[in-house]
Amino acid sequence: MLKIPYLRNILLTAFFFAIAFPMYEVYYIFPAYQALLIEATERDALRFVRSVTIRNNLEKIELRADRIPESFIQDIVQLKNEGILVKLRVFSALGEIVFSTQADEVGTVNDKDYFRESVAKGHLYSELVHKESMTADGTATDLDLIETYVPVMLEGQFHGAMEIYSDITPELNSLRSNSRHSFSMLVTVSIGLLVMMFLVLLRARNSIVARTRAEVSLRGVNENLENRVEQRTHELSTANQLLASEISERKRAQHAQREAFVKTLEARDRVNAIISSVADALLVTDHHDSILLINPAAEKLFNVKASDVIGCRLPDVIGLDNLLLEVAKVRTELANSDSIDFDFIMSSDSSPGVYQCRASRLRETAVNGRGLILFIHDVTRERQIDQMKTEFVSMAAHELQTPLTMVLGYSELLLDHSKQFEPHERREFLQIINDKSVELSGLIDDILDLSRIEDGHGLKLTFTHVNLAALCQQVVADFEKVNTQHRFATEFTHSPVLVDADEARLIQVMENLLGNAVKYSPDGGLIRVVLKQEENWIRLDVIDQGIGMTDEERANAFERFYRADASNTAARGTGLGLSITKYIVDAHAGGIEIFSRKGKGTRLEIRLPLVR
Numbered sequence: 001m002l003k004i005p006y007l008r009n010i011l012l013t014a015f016f017f018a019i020a021f022p023m024y025e026v027y028y029i030f031p032a033y034q035a036l037l038i039e040a041t042e043r044d045a046l047r048f049v050r051s052v053t054i055r056n057n058l059e060k061i062e063l064r065a066d067r068i069p070e071s072f073i074q075d076i077v078q079l080k081n082e083g084i085l086v087k088l089r090v091f092s093a094l095g096e097i098v099f100s101t102q103a104d105e106v107g108t109v110n111d112k113d114y115f116r117e118s119v120a121k122g123h124l125y126s127e128l129v130h131k132e133s134m135t136a137d138g139t140a141t142d143l144d145l146i147e148t149y150v151p152v153m154l155e156g157q158f159h160g161a162m163e164i165y166s167d168i169t170p171e172l173n174s175l176r177s178n179s180r181h182s183f184s185m186l187v188t189v190s191i192g193l194l195v196m197m198f199l200v201l202l203r204a205r206n207s208i209v210a211r212t213r214a215e216v217s218l219r220g221v222n223e224n225l226e227n228r229v230e231q232r233t234h235e236l237s238t239a240n241q242l243l244a245s246e247i248s249e250r251k252r253a254q255h256a257q258r259e260a261f262v263k264t265l266e267a268r269d270r271v272n273a274i275i276s277s278v279a280d281a282l283l284v285t286d287h288h289d290s291i292l293l294i295n296p297a298a299e300k301l302f303n304v305k306a307s308d309v310i311g312c313r314l315p316d317v318i319g320l321d322n323l324l325l326e327v328a329k330v331r332t333e334l335a336n337s338d339s340i341d342f343d344f345i346m347s348s349d350s351s352p353g354v355y356q357c358r359a360s361r362l363r364e365t366a367v368n369g370r371g372l373i374l375f376i377h378d379v380t381r382e383r384q385i386d387q388m389k390t391e392f393v394s395m396a397a398h399e400l401q402t403p404l405t406m407v408l409g410y411s412e413l414l415l416d417h418s419k420q421f422e423p424h425e426r427r428e429f430l431q432i433i434n435d436k437s438v439e440l441s442g443l444i445d446d447i448l449d450l451s452r453i454e455d456g457h458g459l460k461l462t463f464t465h466v467n468l469a470a471l472c473q474q475v476v477a478d479f480e481k482v483n484t485q486h487r488f489a490t491e492f493t494h495s496p497v498l499v500d501a502d503e504a505r506l507i508q509v510m511e512n513l514l515g516n517a518v519k520y521s522p523d524g525g526l527i528r529v530v531l532k533q534e535e536n537w538i539r540l541d542v543i544d545q546g547i548g549m550t551d552e553e554r555a556n557a558f559e560r561f562y563r564a565d566a567s568n569t570a571a572r573g574t575g576l577g578l579s580i581t582k583y584i585v586d587a588h589a590g591g592i593e594i595f596s597r598k599g600k601g602t603r604l605e606i607r608l609p610l611v612r
């Protein structure tokens with residue numbers, strides 16, 4: 001309990017009051033009653049002194065031992081005898097005892113301070129004298145009494161005094177007894193209250209201890225709960241973090257998956273775009289010959305729609321026996337090689353021509369099995385060119401051989417039999433040899449030009465300002481001299497028409513065009529050369545009235561080695577002239593076009609940029 005400050009304070013307060021109540025009795029109540037008793041005794045003494053003083057005229061007499069009235073003495077003696085008075089002394093104004101119930105004291109002077117300082121100055125003075133102690137004047141007593149000095153004043157002057165001993169033993173005993181009684185009562189009550197207080201406080205302490213314990217245990221529970229909440233919060237936060245990281249991991253995975261998916265789609269689109277953009281036909285089949293893939297070029301080639309044929313068998317889609325036969329053949333042969341090439345011909349209306357097919361094995365998978373990839377390339381042109389090249393070789397050999405035979409024949413004739421011939425004949429032979437040599441040289445020049453063009457080096461051109469009108473005039477004049485069977489007409493102004501060109505190559509162009517016009521026109525045919533100046537161009541037309549061309553011939557005329565009628569031995573040539581001509585015109589940033597109808601003649605139109 002003492003450990004609980006609050007209870008300790010209450011207990012100390014209660015203890016203080018338990019001690020204070022009896023002390024109050026001892027140190028306040030009892031002295032207060034004693035003071036009251038003294039006061040009452042003083043009052044009685046005062047009344048008594050007044051009464052005996054007045055009754056015995058003591059004020060009117062000088063207080064001396066011999067002048068004390070007898071009546072006074074008798075009264076006093078009587079009162080003493082009756083036990084009412086214990087002792088009485090009468091003092092003169094000088095403090096001398098002039099009368100005393102104890103006769104031996106008469107004549108003695110009281111010179112004590114209290115007498116001089118207090119009583120002689122008219123003040124009442126009293127003193128409680130306990131049993132077996134000394135009175136104020138130094139005499140011993142066996143009673144409890146109050147010794148009272150009452151001054152007798154006469155017209156304001158100290159006349160004398162009376163000292164009365166009042167026995168208060170019974171009152172004091174009674175007071176003491178009451179006081180003791182009340183003290184014991186108070187002590188009992190205080191102890192009772194203290195015990196009660198102690199018990200109450202003990203109980204309070206127990207309940208406080210219990211409450212404190214409960215609080216401690218509650219705090220413990222609370223702390224435990226808080227710890228658990230904190231721990232749970234930590235667990236939840238950890239779980240939350242794990243969940244968050246798992247979610248972000250999943251999001252990342254999803255993102256990566258989406259990106260991979262997008263990349264796959266892009267790759268698929270790219271592959272599809274590539275497959276769709278391949279100009280050659282592409283067909284993929286599985287090991288059952290069912291079509292897995294067909295690109296737009298193949299759709300066009302076989303005149304089918306992918307949506308209709310995917311999953312169908314190849315023989316059901318393509319009615320080309322020669323192709324199917326080859327496919328069946330390569331399927332077995334592919335066991336030994338990666339790919340096999342073969343040609344096949346299509347004579348259908350949609351895509352006639354010669355095609356080269358490259359058959360490769362499709363990489364084996366569980367789904368596709370041992371499929372085939374057919375890559376079909378249109379080689380019609382290549383084959384035509386091959387054909388033309390073959391023809392060119394035989395023709396070139398023939399073209400070279402004919403003039404060469406003549407050169408050899410005439411030169412041998414001149415060497416062996418020179419003397420048999422007249423000078424003009426020898427000159428004619430030499431002229432023939434020269435003409436044929438020029439022809440051979442031109443032929444070889446054409447072949448060399450073509451070879452330079454073909455190997456990518458191109459022709460070497462030296463550009464100068466050339467007067468095209470003068471150039472045409474000159475070439476036409478040269479042709480007129482040689483080709484007397486044909487008529488030539490020129491239609492252009494003689495004012496200079498300037499182009500930025502290689503002059504020698506422009507002459508070559510004119511010779512080719514005029515050579516063709518002559519070659520493919522009947523004798524007597526008119527050949528017109530028209531030169532016109534347009535806004536930014538110079539237009540040159542070479543017009544003949546010859547055999548003309550079909551549309552197909554016209555379309556192919558610029559192809560190298562192309563000759564409309566290779567069997568026409570009357571019109572000799574290598575089929576290079578127009579292709580070289582077109583190359584030269586293009587190199588001058590110009591253009592060339594053919595306008596022709598079969599049997600109605602031909603117009604070759606050339607445009608060259610004008611120099612201003």
Ligand code: ATP
Nearest residue numbers: 516517520548557563564573574575576577578602
């Ligand atoms: P080369 O010119 O090499 O000696 P070529 O004349 O046959 O031989 P090109 O000049 O390239 O060859 O002409 C190609 C083909 O075009 C000719 O073979 C011919 O069939 C046709 N051709 C060209 N010019 C005419 C024309 N003016 N009239 C009719 N056909 C022509």
Ligand code: MG
Nearest residue numbers: 516573577578
């Ligand atoms: Mg020609």
